[in-house]
Amino acid sequence: MPKYLLLLASLACQPVLAQQAPKKPLDHSVYDQWQSVANQRISHNGKYVLFQVKPQQGDGVLYLKTTGNKTLRQVSRGDSALFTADSRFAVFSIKPRYQDVRQARIKKKKPDQMPKDSL
Numbered sequence: 001m002p003k004y005l006l007l008l009a010s011l012a013c014q015p016v017l018a019q020q021a022p023k024k025p026l027d028h029s030v031y032d033q034w035q036s037v038a039n040q041r042i043s044h045n046g047k048y049v050l051f052q053v054k055p056q057q058g059d060g061v062l063y064l065k066t067t068g069n070k071t072l073r074q075v076s077r078g079d080s081a082l083f084t085a086d087s088r089f090a091v092f093s094i095k096p097r098y099q100d101v102r103q104a105r106i107k108k109k110k111p112d113q114m115p116k117d118s119l
Contacts (some may be wrong), residue, residue: 023117039080043087048082050090053094064090079117093117 016087034056041050047067054060065071081092096115104114 041081041083043083043090045083045087047087048083048090050083050092052079052081056097059095062092 003016022086032055036054037051038054038060039050039052039062042048049065049067050062051065052060052062058084059077060079062075062081064073064075064081075092075094077095079095081090083090095117100115
């Protein structure tokens with residue numbers, strides 16, 4: 001009888017222990033941490049993959065990965081990436097830093113004085 005009582009007590013306590021804490025509701029403080037994947041490209045020979053990870057605010061990162069998962073290279077602020085026709089090169093531009101562009105807009109600089117992209 002004590003064995004059955006112990007078994008019954010352990011089964012009664014199990015649902016209480018299995019309950020998880022409630023998830024935190026989403027609010028505006030979480031949105032800035034979200035990142036999106038953009039500009040996905042596969043080389044013509046299928047050996048390389050390009051993709052860009054962009055945060056809501058700040059500088060994005062361009063990733064170049066081999067399809068065999070052996071090599072992953074990342075380029076900070078890389079944008080508008082393309083592969084050449086023979087898949088030997090990846091060409092992309094480097095965007096100016098987010099903070100530099102933001103400061104230039106705050107100071108209301110003219111378009112010719114704004115930070116520019118580079119190769």
